[in-house]
C-alpha cells in the first residue's frame with residue numbers, strides 16, 4: 625500500500641499515527657507530495673483525490689481512499705480487532721459523532737485560519753483569502769478546545785474510556801495550533817493532561 629502525504633502536516637500525521645497504532649508501518653510506502661509547490665493540484669494527483677489534499681491511501685489494486693476518517697476505518701480493519709473506530713454500533717456511532725466534532729470544531733477551524741488569515745501555502749497557492757473568515761475560524765477553534773476540555777473533565781478519552789481515532793484527530797489539531805503559535809489556554813487543564821498522556825504513546829513518536 626502507498627500513502628501520499630507530507631510528513632509534518634496535521635492531516636497526514638493523523639494517518640501516520642493510525643498506521644503506527646495498528647503496527648502497519650512496514651506495509652506502507654510513503655510518497656511525498658510537495659504541497660508547497662502545488663504537486664497536489666496536478667491532473668495526476670487530482671485523479672487520486674479530486675479534493676487536492678493529502679493524505680491519500682492507495683491500495684495494491686489501485687483503489688484510492690482519501691479523508692483521514694475513511695483511511696483510518698480501512699486500516700483499523702486490516703489487522704487485528706478494530707481498536708480505533710469502534711466495535712459495537714453504539715461505540716461506532718459515538719466515535720463518528722466525536723470525530724466530526726474534533727474535525728469541524730478544532731482541526732478544520734484552525735485549518736481555515738491557516739489558509740485565510742496567515743500566508744498559508746503562499747501567494748501562488750492561496751488564490752482566495754478572507755481574513756475575517758479566518759479570524760472567525762480561529763475563535764471557533766479556541767471554542768473547540770474549550771468544548772474538548774469539557775468532554776475530558778468527564779472521561780479519559782474523547783470518545784469514552786479508550787483511545788480512538790478521535791484522540792488522534794484532536795491531538796493532530798493541537799499540533800496544528802502549535803505550528804500556528806496558538807496556545808492552549810492554561811485553564812484547560814483536562815485537555816492539557818490528556819495531551820500529555822496521548823503524547824507518551826509510542827505511535828506519536830513513530831509518526
Ligand SMILES: N[C@@H](CCC(=O)N[C@@H](CS)C(=O)NCC(=O)O)C(=O)O
Pocket residue numbers: 633634635636659664676677678679690691692693735745
Ligand atoms: N478532510 C481531509 C483534510 C485533508 C487536508 O486538508 N490536508 C491538507 C494537509 S494538512 C492539504 O492537503 N491541504 C492542501 C491545500 O490546502 O491545498 C482529510 O481528513 O484528509
